[in-house]
Amino acid sequence: MKQITLLSEAFKNLKTVGTITFSSKFLVNDIIAPVDFAKARCIVELGAGDGCITKALLAKMRPDAILISFEINDKFCDIIRKDINDSRLHLICDSAEKIGEYLKQNGFEKADFIVSSVPLVVLPKPIARNIEEEVRNTLASGGAFVHLSYSPLQLKKFEKMFSSVQLHFTLLNVPPAFVYICRQAA
Secondary structure: HHHHHHHHHHHHOOHHHOOOOOOOOHHHHHHOOOOOOOOOOOEEOOOOOOOOOHHHHHHHOOOEEEEEEEOHHHHHHHHHHHHHOOEEEEEEEHHHHHHHHHHHHOOOOEEEEEEOOOOOOOOHHHHHHHHHHHHHEEEEEEEEEEEEEOHHHOOOHHHHOOOEEEEEEEEOOOEEEEEEEEEEOO
């Protein structure tokens, strides 16, 4: 995807795109680092965007694992369909509010890991709450919710939702970003 396409979509839909530039390779590595690829049979990605995190997840996943990636922007969905050809990828052009529904359609009750770049801070509060509730209800025991944000303001909320939360800062990104690693007790 070209930077101009991302910029165009960001300015049209900033509340759902959440950024105006691509994630750096440093940020992508920080986001996927908490995922235990040896154990993960089902990974869910919220906000596939341009597919840079999607590709990194697929590159490390087991051959028998699946990646259910949510993206509501039709243009981004079209780009991912053209750019990524991997049978393990199940691209869902629908709201992340429906994680449970699509897990069941793919034969899973829970996701081992959920990776998110959905801009929860700027989404309308009811939508953000619905997504957070779906994450909590569909994350497997011992799993992790890894969330990219440009704000540290979600820490207290996530500490109430999960048994442990770590916050990492990735300076080598434009803009610098926070990565929340939220774990569900086993």
